[in-house]
Amino acid sequence: MIVIDHLTKCYGSFRAVADVSLSVPKGQVLGLLGPNGAGKTTIIRVMTGYLPPTVGSASVDGFDSVTQSSEVRRRLGYLPESNPLYGEMRVIEYLHFRGRLFGLARQARDAAVERVIERCWLREMRRRQIGRLSKGYRQRVGLAAAMLHNPPVLVLDEPTSGLDPIQIRETRHLIRELAGDHTMILSSHILPEVEVTCDRIVIIARGAIRADGTVEQLRRKGGDAPRYVLEVRPGGEGPAVRQAISALPGVAAVTEAARDGWMRFEITAASGAADLRESLGALVGDRRLPCRELHRESGSLEQLFVRITSEAEAA
Amino acid sequence: MKQTLAIARRELFAYFSTAVGYVVLALFLLMSGLLFALTVLHTGVEATMRPFFDLSFFLLLFIAPAISMRLISEEMRLGTIESLMTCPVSDAQVVIGKWLGAVAFFLAMLAPTLLYPLVLEWYSSPDYGSIFAGYAGLVCIGALYLALGTLASSIWPSQVLAYLVAVFFWLLFVGLTSWLPRYLGDPWSAILFRMSIEQRYGNDFAKGVIDTSTIIYFLSGIVLFLTAAVKIVESRRWR
Structure with a gap:
């Protein structure tokens, strides 16, 4: 579903990602784990077509993220790292706006907005201004916006950063729930997060893949002997x-x-x-x-x- | 097209849900109302909107950049540009949509001034042809100013900078094309005068003439600035 092929990305003379190759089959939940500044966000930005790679390529469902960028974006639901939202808009206005950007017609849009509001527990907050919501609710709005057009692939960059423990539990629960019918990439610098939510973990440090496997495999490898x-x-x-x-x-x-x-x-x-x-x-x-x-x-x-x-x- | 309009619509609503939008609106209406009352509304004066249009030209030099300054800088500052640019919309759709939203707000700002001709109607019989042309001119000028403002806003993430640069650009442009030619001989003065907004506006629109070359002049300016803005937005990704 997602193929990253020998991806290198430089910002000026700084090499943020060096020769990363990765392929994610349909339905898998992949955790990108690494310390801050490891290159997770850069990999994700190239995949979503927001940044072009310096060398190599990324593709989603067979579409190249640079040359067929709009096909890729249609198939992706993306929650960026800091979850940027328009504070002056109401929740429901924002979701409708996103629906329009994805070209959803009136009826389909209404249905989609209701579906994600239900799924992300936003019912009581639908008329609230986004700027006045708590961080946890803002995160749900970001997730709802990412799922709105029902994309086969969800990309969540640090989905629980800044949330309190209860909100973290809710968000993880939601992610687990979504895992069933989506291919998902989840980035985090928090280990237990990927441990509980992901089928497979890729550890990234200094712009390169350092380990790749299921939780069990890595644990064995982590493997100081028991x-x-x-x-x-x-x-x-x-x-x-x-x-x-x-x-x-x-x-x-x-x-x-x-x-x-x-x-x-x-x-x-x-x-x-x-x-x-x-x-x-x-x-x-x-x-x-x-x-x-x-x-x-x-x-x-x-x-x-x-x-x-x-x-x-x-x- | 639908996506462009969705962006324009969001921009328009954003103006009406932030203080800046209302402040700009109030400031413009206050100033233009004063202009109208002080220059047009006198007994014995010709029933014409001409002084109002002439002075609005200068007023907009300062007002229009305040409308456009937030368009793209705000997205960059908040980071919302990332979620916008990962939707299936092109850079051109984003830039044009934002500019259209600003133009729509500008039209909404002009709308209340339509009361002025009605006031004139109350006391006398104004020439509606020239009033129509005058408004057409204001819309052209506004659209052009906003296009440059969009460009400035795409270059600098700081709204203040985007505002100052746009104002400075227009002051320089007006100086170069309306004031400098008076001191130059032909052919320079003729060429520069052809490029002057004030000349185009004062000699055509304000007199009630809508000339195709003037329309093309404004259109090409708008296209130039918006294209440059699209290129700037595109280039951001390659750095």
Whole structure:
């Protein structure tokens, strides 16, 4: 549905995006993740036809974003980063205005405006001036405007920036809901955001793709090997238990902390080791130790994200 | 075409929902009302709108740029240009739509002055032919001023700058074409006088004459400025 081919974009002598290639199949929700200034917005602006690429190309549904720009724009619903709106217009006026720009005839426009007002929970605000709306409602107006012409592709640049936690939850919920029948690109510098909403994540730093995969794949890759946490009351056997754990196959390192007679072991597995929970459980059972916790922590995306972006900065 | 009109319509409504629109409107009506009362409305004076039209020419030098200054600069400042330019509309549609919106506001501003001829009618019998021509002239001048204003507004994201540059341009232009030729010999003075808005307006419209060459003069000026504005908007993407 969306193909970005060897895209490079320079602003003067500054190279914002360097040789990025990306293809998004129909129906996928792709998260563009990267620190501020990584080049996410530039990639999106080229894709939407707002900026021409310096080298390479972008296309949507087979239409080139430069030479067939108006075909591309018809197929895209775009929510720009800062969600710019005309403050003096009423919500409903603005939506009708957008409908006219997309060439919707009167009846189709009426229906479309009602549909997005319903979908973005704007019913009570329809006659309100946009300039007087809270940030959360303004964001909904921006989303409503992007969905108005029912485009097959939605491009949302930082859709939750500046919202409070409840509004963020609502917006994510809406995005998940829209995901069903749209191909979507979502950019964010907030990790949990893309983690919960996207099928696939592309991490961008310093203008280039640094990682690409599903949440699971990246998590595995993020992959410091998994860690295990075990909390038991060893009585006087503390050192012996520790030794037994260290001796288990696949254990790379063990640290412990004692409190109120309980000991908390943090066990790092060797890379490629099998799941250690079973052998840890057996160990506890054999020694009949009182146990109150045993769990595995998988390598977090956060670690991968931080590692990738700091590597990119250092390069 | 529909998209162009949608943009024009939005612009027109924007004037009526911001303070600037009303201030400009009030200022123009106050000044032109004063002009009318002080120059036309005297006993024993000919029942003609001529002094009103002559002075409106200068008044518009300052009023028109105030109408056009926000057209594109405001979009750039707010960033709304991005959501506008990612709709399926061309740069030309945006520029022409905005200019049309400004012209529509200008016409709305002129409309109340139609009362002046009615006042004249009350006391005497004015020559409607020349009044019609005078209004036609004002519309042409307004449209031309606004076209340059649109261009200025496409170059500078600051409204103040867009206003000052437009006013300065017209003062310079009027100086070069209406004042300088008096001190020059032929052929320069003749050529410059042909380019003078004041000459065109004062000798044609205000006298009740609508000349095709004058119409073409205004049209080509408008086309020139708007084309330049479209090019500027286009070029923004390549930087």
